[in-house]
Amino acid sequence: MVFYNSENIKKEKFAEILQKINFCGHEYREGFYETQTSRLTLFCPKHKKLYETTFSNYKRSRVGMPCCAAERKSNALKSRVFSDSTREKMSQAALVRPTRKPLYPLNWRRCLEYREWEKQVRLNYGTCCVVTGKTSNIVLHHLQWGLKERYNPNNGIPLWAPIHKLFHDTFGYKKPTRSNFLFFLQTKKLYLFLKTFDMPISSQGQQECWQGSETRVYHPERVMKLHERLASGS
Known part of the structure; x- marks a missing residue:
């Protein structure tokens, strides 16, 4: 037997996503909640980007859109200061790459x-x-x-x-x-x-x-x- 969400549940889920969209500062463009995998189209005014995702993915993400996530990561790394020994370790680690198959490094x-x-x-x-x-x-x-x-x-x-x-x-x-x-x-x-x-x-x-x-x-x-x-x- 195929299970379908009731209209009340659909409206509740849709309202929940709209609330998060407003909280993140995004703009709703297209999409209506039928299931978790229903398509959702949004626009980010800050980064001027249009993004298509699903209701489930948008709900699970912290900031909603990849452009905002990239900015959040960049801001988190700006204040980091690495010692010379740490930089040397990072440089040496970068030279030893994992392999997809024996004798064939990624680069x-x-x-x-x-x-x-x-x-x-x-x-x-x-x-x-x-x-x-x-x-x-x-x-x-x-x-x-x-x-x-x-x-x-x-x-x-x-x-x-x-x-x-x-x-x-x-x-x-x-x-x-x-x-x-x-x-x-x-x-x-x-x-x-x-x-x-x-x-x-x-x-x-x-x-x-x-x-x-x-x-x-x-x-x-x-x-x-x-x-x-x-x-x-x-």
Whole structure:
């Protein structure tokens, strides 16, 4: 047998919610109480937001709407003062994230191992792009993808961000390989891309020969080191 609320109960519940709406400073827009899951539409004049919920959820909440709850939380945190030791503990705890499944952190780039990997890659190559020699807008690129290679310092190089994007636009963002990057250095696409930025190139490039574009860079020793690493796969 299906149970239905009487009209008196509906009016009582509706009046109760209206009382809370007025107390919280919200405005009733739409909805009438049939059951606890009946839809209720409200407007918050303070934050200028329209919100749709249920009678049950609105009754259970302390302040009624998410915008008011966020403000309440913000005001509660404003007066908090943390000691240096507490901040250090919070920083270390933030680096150790829980996992959804083994070996896959929620954000693996925010873990301590990744930070150490970044430091070591910069020690190996410095802070300039291995292709262009630029020192600004630099990102770190994984030469080979894989869980075992993720934090291997020999598996990363600094790249100018536009070149990094050009590589992944060409070969995709999944499972980069050393051979793909070595081929990328020799492509006409990279040569034309560098040419649009009026970047100086070697005599080989000035002869309008795009083969061997890996020589059109600014630091021969750095590039030689890069090629040795790409060839050895270590």
